[in-house]
Amino acid sequence: MAGILAWFWNERFWLPHNVTWADLKNTEEATFPQAEDLYLAFPLAFCIFMVRLIFERFVAKPCAIALNIQANGPQIAQPNAILEKVFTAITKHPDEKRLEGLSKQLDWDVRSIQHWFRQRRNQEKPSTLKRFCESMWRFSFYLYVFTYGVRFLKKTPWLWNTRHCWYNYPYQPLTPDLHYYYILELSFYWSLMFSQFTDIKRKVRVGMLIGTFGYSLLFFFFFFFFLPMRLFSPDSHIWTTPSKPSLLASIPVLMLCIFVCTQGLVLDCRRSLPE
Incomplete structure (x- = not known):
């Protein structure tokens, strides 16, 4: 560490000729x-x-x-463990294929799942x-x-x-x-x-x-x-x-x-x- 500090504070790089760090120590005058x-x-x-x-x-x-600036945040999405796991661990923007799979798994229509993900994204804003x-x-x-x-x-x-x-x-x-x-x-x-x-x-x-x-x-x-x-x-x-x-x-x-x-x-x- 001492060698690195000595290299970094090299007087030949930082200071003009005939000037050392000792010359720039604080004094009573300056x-x-x-x-x-x-x-x-x-x-x-x-x-x-x-x-x-x-x-x-x-x-x-x-x-x-x-x-009149309100503190109300966006509407909170309906709690759902499966969708929450997909949102936090996989993707916040599921594609059409994943939406269809979630629709069959939850027995929800695709539009409702899209709405849930939109609300969940807005919830973090x-x-x-x-x-x-x-x-x-x-x-x-x-x-x-x-x-x-x-x-x-x-x-x-x-x-x-x-x-x-x-x-x-x-x-x-x-x-x-x-x-x-x-x-x-x-x-x-x-x-x-x-x-x-x-x-x-x-x-x-x-x-x-x-x-x-x-x-x-x-x-x-x-x-x-x-x-x-x-x-x-x-x-x-x-x-x-x-x-x-x-x-x-x-x-x-x-x-x-x-x-x-x-x-x-x-x-x-x-x-x-x-x-």
Whole structure:
């Protein structure tokens, strides 16, 4: 394990020349991203999940009731052990041959069996109230972090001039606002991984789980900010003066941000598709 960690955190890959991890330890004058900071994301993810349960119960549900969104689910299918076994163990969409066999076995007409399977499939669909509560939670969280991010960006010089992204790299201190933003986002996506098994069932649950993990991995790299800088820097030396042009840096960084945002939109749109 020690050899794998040493290979992964190879200073020749992550850092410019003449810079070591020891140079990026926290000091009294400046704070830098540390791997230990990410440990906070796991307990915070559990806290966010609990906040979500409270929010959906005491905020989203009353809002849904005020909008006359009913909690009534679809009509429950008539209990039948034989059809239930076929539905759960064999197929949810029986073909004509199987329908005829079940019709003879149960002495039901084919139309009644088709109606039972249709009701049974609809029975697994979540109610409109559950969808509303889940969607309201996601909307509220995204609105909060978006507003917080915009307020933070307005105060940063590197939003208006991308040259500041490279000044004194990699000795760029981590501000409390930025630290809070990334840990909160990372914790949120970890909480989504926990809730995958209790959320509304989707057609692409495995894909959503992989996508959420990949999104968390992106926040891990962006938190350290070493990988984007290392890949997109015009050279591997520290930029300490504004004499170098920032065009080469701004274009790939902008493309990477667009890619991340697009992946997030696709991820959330696919989450809205029930099975």
